[in-house]
Amino acid sequence: MRKLYHFFSEQAFIYRFTLLASPWRFKKAMLQRGVAAEQISYRHYLHAVLLIRCTLSEYTDYELYGKEDDVIRQYLTMYRKHRILSLLGDRHAALTITGSKKTFNSRYSDFLGREWIDCDTCTREDFIAFLKKHNEAVFKIPDAFQGRGVKRYTYTSDADAAAQFESLQKQHGLAEEILLQHESITAFNPQTVNTLRISGVCINGHFRLLGACFKTGCGKTDVDNLVRGGIGCAVDTKTGIVCSDGFDHDLKTYEKHPVSGLTFRGFTIPHWDKLLDTVSKASVLCEKNGDGHWIGWDVAITPQGAVIIEGNWNQGLTLIQCKQNGKADLLKNILKEENYKCEQC
Numbered sequence: 001m002r003k004l005y006h007f008f009s010e011q012a013f014i015y016r017f018t019l020l021a022s023p024w025r026f027k028k029a030m031l032q033r034g035v036a037a038e039q040i041s042y043r044h045y046l047h048a049v050l051l052i053r054c055t056l057s058e059y060t061d062y063e064l065y066g067k068e069d070d071v072i073r074q075y076l077t078m079y080r081k082h083r084i085l086s087l088l089g090d091r092h093a094a095l096t097i098t099g100s101k102k103t104f105n106s107r108y109s110d111f112l113g114r115e116w117i118d119c120d121t122c123t124r125e126d127f128i129a130f131l132k133k134h135n136e137a138v139f140k141i142p143d144a145f146q147g148r149g150v151k152r153y154t155y156t157s158d159a160d161a162a163a164q165f166e167s168l169q170k171q172h173g174l175a176e177e178i179l180l181q182h183e184s185i186t187a188f189n190p191q192t193v194n195t196l197r198i199s200g201v202c203i204n205g206h207f208r209l210l211g212a213c214f215k216t217g218c219g220k221t222d223v224d225n226l227v228r229g230g231i232g233c234a235v236d237t238k239t240g241i242v243c244s245d246g247f248d249h250d251l252k253t254y255e256k257h258p259v260s261g262l263t264f265r266g267f268t269i270p271h272w273d274k275l276l277d278t279v280s281k282a283s284v285l286c287e288k289n290g291d292g293h294w295i296g297w298d299v300a301i302t303p304q305g306a307v308i309i310e311g312n313w314n315q316g317l318t319l320i321q322c323k324q325n326g327k328a329d330l331l332k333n334i335l336k337e338e339n340y341k342c343e344q345c
Contacts, residue, residue: 074326113307192217202283211320240272
């Protein structure tokens, strides 16, 4: 099943077509999102599809209902994104830049800021020693995505650590040291590594920032992914200040974090300048390595600065467009500056 998923995502078949929702399904989705009856117009939805090839979820996620054409055109859709990836020559892939968290960790080791160990190459004794040294670790599956397969583990005994090794080795997994986050970031939810999604384009060694989103877990899982119960909020790319309330996968909004009670809007991301410098350098290396031009970086903030968790080819666009402006014109202007013709994107 996983091999089939990789094949179809690599070919990007799903993004070559935009399936229309039936009037019944459209109305149901709109009502589930709490949209007022006077804003529910199937004709307007069809018009938006013609303009930007949006899916039903993109239509609701970006709250396009009732919006004028010039506003609708501002939003990137997955269909438009993959046309741009093809224009840039980037691969259609659904995982981390290299297709494997292990390869990514090796190739971008200068940006990790943490130790890690590969269960395919280490011994049981090496693995146990690693867990003893760090006491806590996070287990990952190299080709999983959206937070799947991520498990936080605390060392209790050699016997239990050995059992964890056997299980992880069967999945060709890896273990990473738990990052020490900046105290203001940890305060939102200590159980997870609360990261930022930074989306940007690097062409000819020039990095440009597209959008940013601060993500935090809610105590339900060990990850901050929205599809796994996390919350995101828009970040002003010029100042590094959170500029929206939080929102979850169902677009429910939160003025304050439901666990810690901290207010989202107005929070200043620490080390913002260092974060941008780190992402810029990683993006330049990414282009040099032939790993892609348009990457969605997951970045953690430590007391000293910023470290990279991973980079994503097939980044979701909700994080950088939900509860904020669309990024289509910004991206097109970047491409035009580099002499790419993108009228059809």
